[in-house]
Amino acid sequence: MxxxxxxxxxxxxxxxxxxxxxxxxxxxxxxxxxxxxxxxxxxxxxxxxxxxxxxxxxxxxxxxxxxxxxxxxxxxxxxxxxxxxxxxxxxxxxxxxxxxxxxxxxxxxxPFIAVSKAVAGLLRSDELRAARSALQVQLRLLDSARGSQDPAEVLASIAQATGRQLALVSGKDRVLASTQGFQSDGAELVALNTEGTLHLAIAGSGPLTPEGSSVIAAGAMALGFSVRSDRASDRAERERWELLTGRILSGALPAATAEVLAPGVRLPRTLRAVAVQGSPEDISGWRGEPRLGLDRLIGSTEELAGGLARAWQIVDGSAPEAALTRIAQHGLDAVVGRAVAATALPMSVRSAAGRLGDLPGRSSLYVEPRRAQTIWADRDAPFLEAVLGLGASPEHGAIALSREVLGPLAATGPNRKASTEPDRELLCETLGALFASDGQRGPAAAALGIHRNTLRDRIARIERLTGRSLASAADRAELWFALRADELA
Missing domain, CATH: 3.40.1390.20 (HprK N-terminal domain-like)
Known part of the structure; x- marks a missing residue:
C-alpha cells in the first residue's frame, strides 16, 4: 500500500x-x-x-x-x-x-504535476507488489491441484490472501470444509462442477481487489480439479476405497493403509465402524455424494432380504456427528460401533453387528414422517457394558465366565488359545439367530436359510458342547450374556 x-x-x-x-x-x-x-x-x-x-x-x-x-x-x-x-x-x-x-x-x-506523478508511481509500485503476491498465491493454489494438499488448506490460503471466509459446500448447505468463522448467511456461491452439486462459498464484506478476485478464481480452479480427481463417484476410485475399507474392517489390513490413498490426511486417534442400512436407492444416493479424505472409507453395498441394503463406513471415533448427519439426511438407519484404537477396528465391527437386529425393517422406510434411527453400541446398553466390564483385561470375571459357559464355542480359552472347534462360528451364528427370533425355531431356520432338522441338529451340538439346555430360561440367559461378552470382548 x-x-x-x-x-x-x-x-x-x-x-x-x-x-x-x-x-x-x-x-x-x-x-x-x-x-x-x-x-x-x-x-x-x-x-x-x-x-x-x-x-x-x-x-x-x-x-x-x-x-x-x-x-x-x-x-x-x-x-x-x-x-x-x-x-x-x-x-x-x-x-x-x-x-x-x-x-x-x-x-x-x-510543480503540482511532479507530486501527482510521484503518487502515481507509488500506487503503480503498490499494484505491482500486490499482483506479484497474488500471482505467487495463485501458483501455490494451482500446484496444490496436482499435489495432495487438503481442501481445508486451500481454503486457508485463499482466506489469508483475500480476508474472506470460505467453505466447500456440497448440495444446498452441506459443508465439507471451511475456514474458521465462516457464516453461510449472504455468502456468494461459485460452482465448481458442471452438475452444480459442489460450490465454493465466499463470505465477507467490503470491496474485493482485482488481485483478490484472481486469487479466488485460481482457488476455485484448484478446488475443482482436486475434487474432480478425488470424487469417490469415480468407479475405479470407489472400488479401490471399497476394497481397502473391507480389508480394514476385517482386520486384514491396518487402518493406517488409508493414508496411502489419501496422502496428507492423518487418521484420528480413535475410529468407529458404522453399519448404514436402508433402501438400495437411498444407499446409492448417500454413496454418490462428493467425498474427501477419509470420508471415502465406505465398504461395498450388501443386498439384504426384504429389499434392504447395507454398507459399512469408518468414521472418526471422537467426532462422528458430521458423518451421521449425512447418513440421516438420506433417510438411512445406522448402528454406530464402539470407539476403538485404529488397530482394533474389528472389535468396533463386532459391537455394531451385535445391534443390527434392533434396526427397523423395510416397512419403516414408508412411514411418514420418516425418521432415521441411530443406535449406539456403546451408549444404548449401559447396563450390559457395566456387567460385562468391557474394556477390562481378558482376565476380567465376566469375560472368564463367558468362556466357561461357552466352552469350545468361545473365541479363545482361558490360556488365550484360539478355539479348536471347527464349526464354532457356524454354531455361534445359529445361537445368535435363535436369540434374535425369540427362541422360535421356524423363523430362526428361515433366517439362517437352513431346514428345521438341520437347525435341530445344530442345537443338539450347542447343548452338548456347552452343557446348557436351550429349554431352560436360566441357561438361555447365561448363553446370551456369554455370547455377547465373547463378541464384544
Whole structure:
C-alpha cells in the first residue's frame, strides 16, 4: 500500500510535513483544486493540493475548507507556497490541527504535476507488489491441484490472501470444509462442477481487489480439479476405497493403509465402524455424494432380504456427528460401533453387528414422517457394558465366565488359545439367530436359510458342547450374556 510517509520521503520533491494526521494514511489518488466545496466529490484517501487562490491569509473560510476535507477522510492537504501565498496561512495550520488532517508544504519550484506523478508511481509500485503476491498465491493454489494438499488448506490460503471466509459446500448447505468463522448467511456461491452439486462459498464484506478476485478464481480452479480427481463417484476410485475399507474392517489390513490413498490426511486417534442400512436407492444416493479424505472409507453395498441394503463406513471415533448427519439426511438407519484404537477396528465391527437386529425393517422406510434411527453400541446398553466390564483385561470375571459357559464355542480359552472347534462360528451364528427370533425355531431356520432338522441338529451340538439346555430360561440367559461378552470382548 502506498502511504503518505513514502511520498514525504522522496528527496527530489522536498516536501515538508507541517501537521500530522492520525497514523500514516494510505493514498488512493491525488487532486488539484482551488474549490472550497470539494468534499462531496471525494471517496477518501486522496491528497488535495491547493495554492489558496480563493482565500486570503487570514480568511476564516480555511476552517470550513479543512472541515469538509476531514469529513471526506482525505489522506492529506498539500499547500503550494510562493504562488498565491508566500507561507502557509496560519488559519489553515490551526484548522489542520483542530481536525487532525495531515498538512504538508510544497515548495517552489516543485510543480503540482511532479507530486501527482510521484503518487502515481507509488500506487503503480503498490499494484505491482500486490499482483506479484497474488500471482505467487495463485501458483501455490494451482500446484496444490496436482499435489495432495487438503481442501481445508486451500481454503486457508485463499482466506489469508483475500480476508474472506470460505467453505466447500456440497448440495444446498452441506459443508465439507471451511475456514474458521465462516457464516453461510449472504455468502456468494461459485460452482465448481458442471452438475452444480459442489460450490465454493465466499463470505465477507467490503470491496474485493482485482488481485483478490484472481486469487479466488485460481482457488476455485484448484478446488475443482482436486475434487474432480478425488470424487469417490469415480468407479475405479470407489472400488479401490471399497476394497481397502473391507480389508480394514476385517482386520486384514491396518487402518493406517488409508493414508496411502489419501496422502496428507492423518487418521484420528480413535475410529468407529458404522453399519448404514436402508433402501438400495437411498444407499446409492448417500454413496454418490462428493467425498474427501477419509470420508471415502465406505465398504461395498450388501443386498439384504426384504429389499434392504447395507454398507459399512469408518468414521472418526471422537467426532462422528458430521458423518451421521449425512447418513440421516438420506433417510438411512445406522448402528454406530464402539470407539476403538485404529488397530482394533474389528472389535468396533463386532459391537455394531451385535445391534443390527434392533434396526427397523423395510416397512419403516414408508412411514411418514420418516425418521432415521441411530443406535449406539456403546451408549444404548449401559447396563450390559457395566456387567460385562468391557474394556477390562481378558482376565476380567465376566469375560472368564463367558468362556466357561461357552466352552469350545468361545473365541479363545482361558490360556488365550484360539478355539479348536471347527464349526464354532457356524454354531455361534445359529445361537445368535435363535436369540434374535425369540427362541422360535421356524423363523430362526428361515433366517439362517437352513431346514428345521438341520437347525435341530445344530442345537443338539450347542447343548452338548456347552452343557446348557436351550429349554431352560436360566441357561438361555447365561448363553446370551456369554455370547455377547465373547463378541464384544
Amino acid at each position: 502506498a502511504t503518505l510517509s513514502q511520498l514525504l520521503e522522496l528527496p527530489d520533491l522536498g516536501l515538508k510535513l507541517l501537521q500530522s494526521g492520525p497514523g500514516d494514511p494510505e493514498l488512493s489518488w491525488v487532486s488539484i483544486t482551488e474549490l472550497l466545496g470539494l468534499a462531496e466529490y471525494l471517496e477518501g484517501g486522496e491528497i488535495i493540493m491547493t495554492t489558496g487562490l480563493t482565500l486570503g491569509a487570514d480568511d476564516p473560510g480555511w476552517l470550513d475548507f479543512v472541515a469538509g476535507l476531514s469529513r471526506a477522510r482525505v489522506a492529506a492537504i498539500g499547500f503550494g507556497v510562493g504562488v498565491n501565498h508566500d507561507t502557509v496561512p496560519t488559519p489553515l495550520l490551526r484548522a489542520a490541527s483542530t481536525y487532525r488532517v495531515a498538512l504538508f508544504e510544497i515548495p517552489l519550484p516543485v
